[in-house]
Amino acid sequence: xxxxxxxEMRPKPAVKASKPLxxxxxxxxxxxxxxxxAIAEIGVGEMGLDIYRNQIEVITAEQxxxxxxxxxxPVMYRHWSFGKRFAHDEMxxxxxxxxxxxxxxINSDPCINYIMExxxxxxxxxxxxxxxxxxxxxxxxxxxFKQWTQADAILEYLAFAxxxxxxxxxxxxxxxxEAVIDAAHALMNQGVSRNAAPRRRFDPAKAREREIRRRExxxxxxxxxxxxxxxxxPEAKAEEVVIDPSPPIVPEENLLYFLEKHSPKLAGWKRxxxxxxxVLSTYFYPQRQTKVMNEGCATFVHYEIMNRLYEKGxxxxxxxxxxxxxxxxxxxxxxxxxxxxxxxxxYALGFAMMRDIKRICLExxxxxxxxxxxxxxxxxxxxxxxxxxxxxxxxxxxxxxLSPKVIRDxxxxxxxxxxxxxxxxxxxxxDEMGYRDVxxxxxxxxxxxxxxxxxQVTDADLSGSRRLVLTHFVRDxxxxxxDECDRTLMHVARLWGFRVxxxxxxxxxxxKLREHETLPLP
Amino acid sequence: MNIIDRRLNPKSKSLxxxxxxxxxxxxxxxxxxxxxxxxxxVSEVExxxxxxxxxxxxxxxxxxxxxxxGSRDMILPGNxxxxxxxxxxxxxxxxxxxxxxxxxxxxxxxxxxxxxxxxxxxxxxxxxDLKLPNLIKTRLKDLKSPVPQRAGYTSDGPPAxxxxxxxxxxxxxxxxALRRPxxxxxxxxxxxxxxxxxxxxxxxxxxxELRAKLDRVLxxxxxxxxxxxxxxxxxxxxxxPKPATQAVMFCxxxxxxSMTEPLKDLAKRFFMLLHLFLSRHYREVDVVFVxxxxxxxEVDEETFFRGVETGGTVISTxxxxxxxxxxxxxxxxxxxxxxxxxxxxxxxxxxxxxxxxLVENSLLPVCQYFAYIxxxxxxxxxxxxxxxxxxxxxxxxxxxxxxxxxxxxxxxxVFHELFSASAGA
Numbered sequence: 001x002x003x004x005x006x007x008e009m010r011p012k013p014a015v016k017a018s019k020p021l022x023x024x025x026x027x028x029x030x031x032x033x034x035x036x037x038a039i040a041e042i043g044v045g046e047m048g049l050d051i052y053r054n055q056i057e058v059i060t061a062e063q064x065x066x067x068x069x070x071x072x073x074p075v076m077y078r079h080w081s082f083g084k085r086f087a088h089d090e091m092x093x094x095x096x097x098x099x100x101x102x103x104x105x106i107n108s109d110p111c112i113n114y115i116m117e118x119x120x121x122x123x124x125x126x127x128x129x130x131x132x133x134x135x136x137x138x139x140x141x142x143x144x145f146k147q148w149t150q151a152d153a154i155l156e157y158l159a160f161a162x163x164x165x166x167x168x169x170x171x172x173x174x175x176x177x178e179a180v181i182d183a184a185h186a187l188m189n190q191g192v193s194r195n196a197a198p199r200r201r202f203d204p205a206k207a208r209e210r211e212i213r214r215r216e217x218x219x220x221x222x223x224x225x226x227x228x229x230x231x232x233x234p235e236a237k238a239e240e241v242v243i244d245p246s247p248p249i250v251p252e253e254n255l256l257y258f259l260e261k262h263s264p265k266l267a268g269w270k271r272x273x274x275x276x277x278x279v280l281s282t283y284f285y286p287q288r289q290t291k292v293m294n295e296g297c298a299t300f301v302h303y304e305i306m307n308r309l310y311e312k313g314x315x316x317x318x319x320x321x322x323x324x325x326x327x328x329x330x331x332x333x334x335x336x337x338x339x340x341x342x343x344x345x346x347y348a349l350g351f352a353m354m355r356d357i358k359r360i361c362l363e364x365x366x367x368x369x370x371x372x373x374x375x376x377x378x379x380x381x382x383x384x385x386x387x388x389x390x391x392x393x394x395x396x397x398x399x400x401x402l403s404p405k406v407i408r409d410x411x412x413x414x415x416x417x418x419x420x421x422x423x424x425x426x427x428x429x430x431d432e433m434g435y436r437d438v439x440x441x442x443x444x445x446x447x448x449x450x451x452x453x454x455x456q457v458t459d460a461d462l463s464g465s466r467r468l469v470l471t472h473f474v475r476d477x478x479x480x481x482x483d484e485c486d487r488t489l490m491h492v493a494r495l496w497g498f499r500v501x502x503x504x505x506x507x508x509x510x511x512k513l514r515e516h517e518t519l520p521l522p
Numbered sequence: 523m524n525i526i527d528r529r530l531n532p533k534s535k536s537l538x539x540x541x542x543x544x545x546x547x548x549x550x551x552x553x554x555x556x557x558x559x560x561x562x563x564v565s566e567v568e569x570x571x572x573x574x575x576x577x578x579x580x581x582x583x584x585x586x587x588x589x590x591x592g593s594r595d596m597i598l599p600g601n602x603x604x605x606x607x608x609x610x611x612x613x614x615x616x617x618x619x620x621x622x623x624x625x626x627x628x629x630x631x632x633x634x635x636x637x638x639x640x641x642x643x644x645x646x647x648x649x650x651d652l653k654l655p656n657l658i659k660t661r662l663k664d665l666k667s668p669v670p671q672r673a674g675y676t677s678d679g680p681p682a683x684x685x686x687x688x689x690x691x692x693x694x695x696x697x698x699a700l701r702r703p704x705x706x707x708x709x710x711x712x713x714x715x716x717x718x719x720x721x722x723x724x725x726x727x728x729x730x731e732l733r734a735k736l737d738r739v740l741x742x743x744x745x746x747x748x749x750x751x752x753x754x755x756x757x758x759x760x761x762x763p764k765p766a767t768q769a770v771m772f773c774x775x776x777x778x779x780s781m782t783e784p785l786k787d788l789a790k791r792f793f794m795l796l797h798l799f800l801s802r803h804y805r806e807v808d809v810v811f812v813x814x815x816x817x818x819x820e821v822d823e824e825t826f827f828r829g830v831e832t833g834g835t836v837i838s839t840x841x842x843x844x845x846x847x848x849x850x851x852x853x854x855x856x857x858x859x860x861x862x863x864x865x866x867x868x869x870x871x872x873x874x875x876x877x878x879x880l881v882e883n884s885l886l887p888v889c890q891y892f893a894y895i896x897x898x899x900x901x902x903x904x905x906x907x908x909x910x911x912x913x914x915x916x917x918x919x920x921x922x923x924x925x926x927x928x929x930x931x932x933x934x935x936v937f938h939e940l941f942s943a944s945a946g947a
Contacts, residue, residue, distance in 0.1 A: 029525055036523050054523045063528065066535045083543030084580050086536045087637035094638075117529055132523075174542065186584050335600020344599065413601040415610065418593040423609035429601055442597040453585050472585075478592030480585055487583035 020316045021309075025120035032056065035125050036132070042308045043133035043301065047382055051136040052151065053110040056128070060117050064104070065090055067114060071284075072104045074112065075158040077165035077276070079181050105131035107139040107287070109151040122319035126326065129305040134298030141390045142293070144286035154283060160207055161276040168269050180270045183491035184256060184277035189452050191256035191281035207272070214268045251456040255470070255492070256281070258457045264466055265497045274495070289393045289448050296350015297389050299331060303351070333410065349410070353397070356406050357385055367404055399443035404435045412438045419477075453480055454507070466498040473507040480504065485516055493520040544643060547580045551639070555647050649799050670759040679756030688755035696753060702746040703739040711736045769858040769890075770808040771800055772844050775826065776865035777813045778835035781897075788897040789864035790827055791933050796862055797823070799941070810847060814840035820847060837869045837908065841880040854888035861885065862940075864895040867906025878911050886919055893940045894924040 021035055036056070043049045059067070069086035070076035102123055106112040113131045115124055139145050169177045184191075248262040259266070260274040287294065306323050309315045315323075333348035334341045357375070360368045361384050364376035375384050388397060407430045414428040414437055428434030444450055459469035470492070472480055485502065493500045497520055504514040544551065604610070639647070675688055715732045718725060773793050777786070800807045811826035812818055815833030818840040844861065852859060869877065886892060894912055905913070909924070916922045925936045 029527070032525055033523075040523070056523065056525045057528045058525065059528045059531075063531065063535070069536050069539065078538045078542060080539060080542035080546040080580070081582055082536060083539030083541070084547075086540060087543060091637050114528075178542070178546075182582075185582060189584060333599055335602075336598035337600065337602075341600075410599045411601040412597050412599055413604055414595060414597055416593060416595050417612075419591050421612075423611045426604045426606055426608040426610065427595070429604060429606060434606070438597055441595050444595075445597055453587055455585055474592070476592045476594060478587045478594065481588040484583045484586050487581065488585050491583070 019313075021314045022121045022125075022319070023316055025122070027119070027121040027124050031121065032124060032128070035121075036128055038309060038312075038314055039125070039129050039133060039305055042305050043129065043137075046308065047301070047304065048386065049133055049137040049301070050140055051111070051133065052108075052140050054113060054132045054136065055110040056113045056115060056132065058117055059114050061093075064114065064116055065093060067104050072106065073158055074106065075155060075162055077158075077162045077181075078169075079165075079185075080178065081182075081185060103127040103131045105135045106155075107145060107149055107151055107283075108155050111136045111139065111151075120322070122315070122322045123326065125309070125315065125319070126302055126306065126323055129302035130298045133305060134301035135294060137301070138290070138294050138297045138389055141386070142286070142290060142393075143391055144289060144393055148286045149283050157207070157279065161279075164207075164211065164269075164272060164276065168273070172269070177273070179494065180273045181277070183495050184274050186488045186491040187255045187259075188277060188281045190455055191254060191278045192285045193254040193257060193282075194285075194449055195253075207275075211269075211272060248457075248460050248462070250460060251458050251471070253454075253456045254278070255455070255457060258460075259492070259495045262460060262462070263496050264462060266495060270495075285448075286393075289395070289446075291346040292344075292350040292353075292394045292446065293389065293392065293397050294350075295346040296354050297385075299327075299347050299351040300354040300385070303327060303355075335411075352406050352409065353401055353403075354385060354388075356403050357381065357388065357401060359405075360403065371403060372401075394446035395443050395448075398446055399439065402439045402442060404430075407435055407438055412442065414438050414441055450475070455502075458503075468492070468496045468498065468500045470500065470502045472502060472504040474504050474513055475507055477506070477513075479514060482516075486518070489516055489518040490521070493518045496520070543580070544639075548647075550580070552647055555639075555644065645798070645802060649802060669762055671762045673758050673760040675755045676758040677752075677754060677756070679758065683756045683759075685755045685757050689749065689753050692755060693749045693753040696750060697746065697748070700746045701742075702748075703742050708736070708739055708743070711739060768808075768856060769804065769860060770810060770852050771796070772810045772812060772847075772859070772861040773797075773826065774840045774844060774861060774863040775811075775813045776815075776835060776837065776840075776868075777829075777831050777833075778815045778868070779832040780835060780868045781866050782899070784899065785866050785897045788927055788930065788933065789895065791930060792864055792895055792897075792927065792937065793862070794827065795933065795937050799937075808852075810844075812840050812843050812847075814843070818843040835865075835869050836873050837865060838873050838876040838880055841877060841885060845880065845884050848885075848888060859889045860891050860893075861889055862893045862895065864897060865908060866898060867896045867908040869908050871907060874907055874911050877908070878915065881912070881922075882915050882919070886915070886922060890921060892919075892922045894922070895936070896924065896926045898926065898928055 104114040252258045256278040331348045358381040361381040369376045415424045417424040428437040454473040458471040502516040
């Protein structure tokens with residue numbers, strides 16, 4: 001069973017306007033140029049997309065695996081967890097159990113699109129429309145990306161991060177550096193200041209300068225004689241260079257930021273590493289919040305472009321069928337009881353919603369006029385969509401635009417699962433009574449701040465016991481996973497250097513539910 | 523838009539990450555390697571190995587919600603016939619997944635983590651804590667093994683050692699110093715000349731002048747060579763003597779008729795492993811292969827492993843052969859001598875006395891370590907003659923070890939026991 005609307009092939013145009021751009025699976029660089037131009041003519045010219053300059057890089061499958069393992073970034077510092085991911089992906093790929101993505105696209109200016117050499121020409125065409133037009137437009141125009149990321153600086157910053165980590169490994173040894181990155185990665189989801197977009201631009205040049213200054217200071221204060229004094233601690237002084245002297249402001253939800261600024265005995269280079277991970281976490285934060293919109297936008301755009309190319313007679317019947325085959329695989333949504341079910345497919349949901357917006361704009365029903373009075377029948381689907389792409393994120397987008405028709409098509413329903421009950425209860429289904437309930441809850445399901453546990457620094461005693469207190473504000477009685485929590489706390493303790501306590505408190509009643517405490521290992 | 527072809531960029535960018543990962547998971551991997559060894563077949567000694575580890579040391583914890591507390595609301599697709607108020611029973615036992623819990627996509631890192639080790643990584647781990655015991659005779663005669671080492675550049679040498687960068691650098695410097703005209707200058711002059719010749723009216727003076735210039739330029743280019751012999755630079759290497767520990771391993775194998783094919787296979791497997799271990803870890807180890815039936819002979823590697831020959835069994839012949847070779851070629855004062863013997867424990871009864879005498883009085887005094895492997899198809903009733911005889915020797919001599927092997931799966935563990943870093947100490 002599939003609940004997505006199976007894309008129907010549009011009727012063949014009566015008159016072929018021109019000769020097809022390509023025929024058969026072979027591709028070459030000239031052809032890609034030609035196809036890109038044709039695609040850009042439709043994307044930019046007809047659909048009004050606004051994109052960064054594109055840089056298309058052809059890579060092999062192996063390089064694609066490489067890129068995978070470093071979270072899709074072309075430059076990345078070294079860490080064993082990337083090696084783990086690589087070993088894992090490679091195994092599945094070699095087994096044939098999983099195929100690789102056809103492309104990876106990076107939110108940078110110029111926008112880098114990786115395409116695989118193994119792709120057929122139709123796939124390259126699809127990939128260009130999908131990534132170089134769809135994702136690119138979304139990156140450049142969505143408010144979250146505009147506020148949170150600096151597309152022009154990220155690659156340079158990563159290059160700095162890579163070099164910085166490598167230098168540290170050389171100076172302090174791989175295990176020491178690894179321990180810090182491990183700890184920082186464990187707190188990555190708590191490394192974003194959700195309520196404030198980054199105030200200052202991160203500046204790779206500045207970061208480098210800071211590091212040089214720090215080293216110079218170390219060199220300056222280094223005195224051979226001090227080594228002979230048994231009790232003196234010249235290093236303690238060196239660290240005050242970056243520590244924030246003002247008393248910490250609590251509560252603070254960004255644990256990485258807090259530790260970087262206030263941890264009492266962290267070496268300067270460790271603070272810089274925390275900062276690097278924090279910058280990365282912030283960079284990826286918009287992507288986590290816009291999975292449905294981002295993929296939906298790209299899928300919608302490639303679907304429109306491919307159909308226009310076909311209408312213009314620029315692609316052959318054969319490659320159109322190949323495209324349809326791939327497209328319908330991409331937007332397949334298995335039902336909750338299917339074996340392959342692993343949550344919502346963002347491509348399917350996003351594409352269905354955007355197609356539906358187009359339908360509402362052009363051919364609204366009475367229901368649509370009632371639900372979406374401001375856009376129903378406005379006759380401007382592209383304007384409406386561009387507006388949505390620019391000003392919404394998954395949560396608000398679903399809240400605003402999920403229509404009864406899509407709810408019916410996907411046959412969405414709402415269940416409530418209480419841990420003490422033996423059964424889950426169906427609370428709402430796709431009917432008049434249920435639409436609003438389903439829409440509200442699906443939107444909440446996509447709210448990243450609801451997915452991550454709400455953990456904040458609530459107390460830090462810097463003058464006495466130096467104990468750090470974190471509080472988990474428990475929603476709906478959902479506690480932390482004990483095992484994972486204890487392990488993560490060990491990492492926090494390692495960064496903080498003293499005792500760390502985590503209290504789980506019900507966010508409605510304020511009742512204390514559970515407590516964890518950890519000391520750093522000597 | 524521009525396209526960049528990155529296909530020729532260096533591959534395996536993530537090699538560094540992989541090394542870090544393997545090092546990280548080393549303890550776990552070592553366990554897994556041991557498990558894997560039990561299942562391994564002979565032909566795979568050289569192959570890569572799929573390893574699955576319990577991902578204890580490679581876990582990446584983070585704060586996450588537990589699955590079994592609180593109440594959650596969820597929207598799911600694909601409702602078939604549920605109505606409001608229906609109760610769906612939760613799957614029993616397993617928890618998570620199914621109709622109730624959010625299907626776990628990430629698996630929480632509790633599952634086995636499966637990946638493939640390359641052959642090198644595998645062998646490194648496999649041989650990791652093994653060594654030749656008692657490798658102490660480091661007193662070396664004058665014999666030292668020379669190791670080539672880079673030692674600057676020279677103006678003379680074999681073509682293979684030509685240093686192209688240095689050579690071209692000198693050539694460029696010389697060409698600049700001697701003002702050798704560039705190709706572009708020649709072309710420029712030729713173009714100018716061609717133009718002048720077609721120009722109307724013809725300027726004969728100009729033409730003559732250009733001709734003269736061109737001639738000069740061409741002459742200069744001929745006289746000043748592009749690459750001159752004096753430009754040539756060669757990498758120079760010096761052979762630096764390095765002291766080395768010398769060791770020799772004697773592999774003694776029974777090839778008699780009583781050794782059935784499966785038994786021979788077992789013995790060969792053992793030696794194959796030994797050979798692989800030695801060649802991988804010790805550059806300076808000689809290996810001597812001796813096989814015997816009722817007579818013994820030194821053979822080369824190929825014959826030792828692949829040869830087919832049968833006959834009676836007189837073990838002492840092999841021991842005598844070894845004794846002879848030691849006296850001829852490997853003076854015990856300069857060499858660390860090791861021996862590994864494999865047999866099915868069968869021997870002519872008359873011969874045993876001689877064998878024991880040879881082992882205990884001639885060979886063991888000169889050997890650092892003597893390992894005896896007895897291969898048999900099953901654990902028999904009682905000991906074989908050889909086992910019986912050697913048992914006493916083992917009691918008296920610490921550096922004599924004996925083990926029994928009945929199936930291929932035991933070879934790796936036995937090998938490990940015999941050559942673990944603490945054996946023979």
